[in-house]
Amino acid sequence: MATHNYTCINCPLSCSLELKEEDGSVLEVTGNDCKVGARYAEEEFTDPRRVVTTTVGVRGGVLPLLPVRTENAIPKRLIWDAVNQIAGVVVAAPVENGQLVLSNVADTGVDVIATRDLPLSNDAQPPR
């Protein structure tokens, strides 16, 4: 049997949760004040997921960078794979909010999308 500790993020109470498991199956969650906390601990143990947000390079835009996000949360263990893969992407302006930037990032089945409009620049980028 093993125990894992989590902090519940669902309300300001921030319960310290303790999850007991044996061979991957959850035995018990303690420290929670409500059911949401128990469910949260189980999720964090079995399949923790996070939305990843970062930027990609843009050519010809009013700004040099485009903010992007994974459309939905991806498995937490794949954050770095996703970030590294996204870092290799460059898009061309103009960009529309919600536009697909990268599909199926890190083989998660989740797409990466633009989170804003980014119009074409009228003039060249300032030298760097």
Place this chain on the structure above:
Amino acid sequence: MMADARRRPDCAVIGAGPAGLGAALAASKAGLKDVLLLDRDIELGGILPQCIHDGFGSIVFKEVLTGPQYAQRYIDEVERSNIDVKLNTMVLDMDSSRKITAVNETDGVLEIEPMSVVLAMGCRERTRHQVLIPGYRPAGVITAGAAQREINIEGLMPGRNIVILGSGDIGLIMARRFTLEGAKVEGVYELMDHPGGLTRNVVQCLNDFDIPLHLSHTVSFIHGRKRVEAVSVAEVDENMKVKKETERYIPCDTLCLSVGLIPENEISKHAGVELDDVTGGPLVDERMQTSVDGIFACGNVVNVFDLVDYVTRSAEVAGQGAAEMVLEGLKRGPRLRVKPGRNVKYVVPQFVSDFNREIDFYFRVEHPERAIAARVLADGKPLSAKKHKMVRPPEMIKQAASAADLGRAVEELTVEVVPSDGDS
């Protein structure tokens, strides 16, 4: 010349962040034909375009958006409206008769005499001197918001080995952001004995990346004559004084500060708007009207809100208030001061003159408390109450109330937090 540039709009909104966007749209929707939205930046959205992380909009849109996504919804709406937008335009001054002086490169000096004004300039960050960090003054000491702008908008890295002072949400968010961009965050140091930001951010920005959070700690010295070479950190005692014997020397090239935000009210002061010593923002009534007739205020100018959704809500009230004033010749009645009651640090709005409408009262507690009820009292009788499992100073509480059903004038209005039994 300047006379040509003189404008007399129904409403001028100063600042086009979430507050200004919301106020301009609300004023326009409420029937004002000529709404002028002024901002110094090259684009709309204020600080939101650099807040690329998610966590915005859960109240207003019932979904979790990133900052740019949240802003885009309002920007799209403004672009579809007939709101007159002037970007790259800096408001230099405003007097108590609402006369605004602004400049930009195409119009030169603009003189604007609007029927109503909404102040929506937001807030600024506290610097190292406001928290008195001793040491040298090298390059590499940066506020978290400035770092966020440099990394997320300009694509420039302010440092590679980072120490963060302050665990407010921006500091936590930047710990993750620095890490994802390949920098090493040595740790986050917090003066108080509890984190300043949301638990969600402590978990997802620090714990996920094994970044330690050191509570009851501060930076006691900045080393390095040219560029930051190290900082000394130390534990503090109950009086927030450095315990010298606990001092540690931490090599780094950057000290990133997330030590609080201050409402930006220079223009408000010039216009003679009365400020609240506690919030640092204008004293407002239920329409977000300040002490000066026709000048309204909303968002972080009024008080630093924890959620952008609340900024938007306050902006809608201000925009509607400005429209009511212009269209209906709104006259101000006698104002009743809202009293902060038990475990309430302050309440916004600070005044109420028309209590026959439902008013959202925003407030913060003085100290954390479990199992409470937040209540609005009229002459000692509860008008509304809501139970909370836990309340903490960083998180604002919103409690709506109306005296419409009371059928009489209220003489004393109090917002308080009291212990409650049972489940919420």
Place this chain on the structure above:
Amino acid sequence: MQTGPREIPARAGVIIIGAGVTGCSIARELTKYTPDVVIIDKETDVSGETTKANNAEVHSGIGEKTGTLKQKLNVRGNAMYDEFVDGLGVDFQRQGLLIVVTPRSLPENVSRWLPGPVAHFTHEKILPRVIMRTGTRKGIPGLRVVSRDEIFRMEPHVTKHAIAGVFDQTYGMVAPYKLTIALAELAVINGARVLLDTDVTGVNVEGGRVTGVVTNRGAIEAPIVVNAAGVFSDQVADLAGSGGFKIHARKGASLLFDRDITRDYVRSSVSEFRMRRATKSKGGGAMPTLEGNLQLGPTAIDVEDRYDTSISAEEIEEIFDRFYYLLPDFPRKALISAFSGIRAAADDEDFHIGASETAHGFVNVAGIQSPGLASAPAIAEMVLGILHELGVPTGKRPEYEEVRPAPPRFAVLDNEERDRLIKEDPRYGRVVCRCETVTEAEVVRAIHGVIGATTMDAVKRRTRVGMGRCQGGFCGYRVAEILARELGVPVTEITKNGRGSEIFVGETKGLIKAESG
């Protein structure tokens, strides 16, 4: 990044080592007679070491010991100031100094032995007259005794402990770095050359005569070398075998407050008279800067490290403690900046000005600590006397240009003038620094000025960019980008104050990819 002329000259008529207020005052004076002047400094900007952290007081000389050179030059320098700044486009104001006598003015070990009424009488009647008479004997004009009631009328925030005071009306303030930049620019307009980022490593002396200096960028021949090297003037003197005095570093820290909150908090400078403190520092004061900020300080602490411009928690507390007594309600929360600098104090505490007896043509202008700023005009005058004896022509050049054109400052103009400027140059319509209302045009002009700014701090000193309440939080990156654009270098090369103080360490992943692709 190298600044100033790329090539260093092979020879010069006069070399001045040190581009602080002392060196630049001498340079401006010297170019009235000869254009053949080279100023060398190891920093990236003029006024880059001690002068930039000077706290701007032009003392009357009342605090200096009778009979010292610095007392004489202070009184003389103060009297010369209006003429000295004429044509420089720099603000100078004589707002006066109110010296307040309090129950702490007499040392505790003296007042302890005096019966209460006697101590009070001494404080009220005797001390102010002693202060005044001593000052008058030093040659300071216009001193007058002020009563307790008058103190409160003049300065309502002064402590109710105040007993009496003396008003010193010749005391004034000038922005030391602006003054120094203006002096250096006027010298350059009149033919001088300024070599920055240039470190003097040797002084050549042959047959009892100085023949030039060696720098990290090469050697320059010159028959006259003036040592105005401030904190390092003893080391430079030793290079010429003309030392014999020792400089030690004395740190002075000051605090600066938000001017929107503290404007008119004090109308003149105010200081508390403490008998025991008179030796090292004048004890510091509370002063309204020319921009309207309240400033408190400076401290005076001897330190080992000549580069120690840090501020300790204890120093900040010391300043707070001292001024809580004098000004019990000062707005502590409005603090926006703290700065400290090093004074070059000679071991005997006096100025060391004179021609070397062993190296003909070598002139020391050393030990110039406070009141160096007030004394600068008189120091320049005295040094010119020495230089004339060493052969610098005594006839004024007819082509000497008296006026340095000062760039417009958008923040203080009226709207008509602002509008006109924007029509001429739209960059005046782009406000970069919102706390201080500084426009892009002003930043660009600072970069392309007579002595062009190449660093963030240099732009700040010339324009006030980033000096306001947000301390550059909003405009820092904008200024860096304008510097990069105007200087034609990558923004990652832009520094705060010279090599090693780069603002950015590189680019983010997305940007690198976008540029390489």
